[in-house]
Amino acid sequence: MIGKRKGIASSLIPFERNAPLWVKDSKEKINEIICNLAKKGLVPSQIGSYLRDSAGIPLVKNIAGRNIVKILKKNGLNPEIPEDLFFLIKKAINIKKHLERNKKDKDSKFRLILTESKIHRLSRYYKRIQRIPINWRFDSSMSLKQN
Structure with missing residues (x-):
């Protein structure tokens, strides 16, 4: 790809793939939040940013077992x-x-x-x-x- 940027070398995903102990939300509640945000018109990256910044959920895949796009696809809300x-x-x-x-x-x-x-x-x-x-x-x- 032709671009000015040099990559994302400093970006790391946590090694442990389990849900953090400090996250109290259940899988069902997270799925419900994701579906509600998608119905409002947010795209998957905006949903992830909202969950990270406002709801305190670091990685959806570790908690819900699947990523945001797959959750949306399962509920028929995928773009x-x-x-x-x-x-x-x-x-x-x-x-x-x-x-x-x-x-x-x-x-x-x-x-x-x-x-x-x-x-x-x-x-x-x-x-x-x-x-x-x-x-x-x-x-x-x-x-x-x-x-």
């Missing part, structure tokens, strides 16, 4: 297209709108090409693992609506 692909499409559409107003912006044109190539690469992967339909295609005039 139609994966979150990372959704935000790349949103970025490409915003760059395209910018280019309509600023036709001479060569750098934005180059960034649009890079973003669209990331979308195509990621969509190939999601087609392979069957998260999106095989006949799905990116179109710059797509309407953005996340579940």
Whole structure:
């Protein structure tokens, strides 16, 4: 991938895979919170941030036994297209709108090409693992609506 960042070398997941002793919430309560937040329109990463910051739940997978996306899928609330692909499409559409107003912006044109190539690469992967339909295609005039 082409990007300016150098990676996340300092990021570590705790070695112990059990629920911490100080977390008092049950699996059912966490599932209920996740479903309520998804119904309000939050995407999985926002749900995880909310649980970490407000509810004091460090890792959902250690407590509930499965990650947020799988919990949403089990309850029929999973997004139609994966979150990372959704935000790349949103970025490409915003760059395209910018280019309509600023036709001479060569750098934005180059960034649009890079973003669209990331979308195509990621969509190939999601087609392979069957998260999106095989006949799905990116179109710059797509309407953005996340579940």
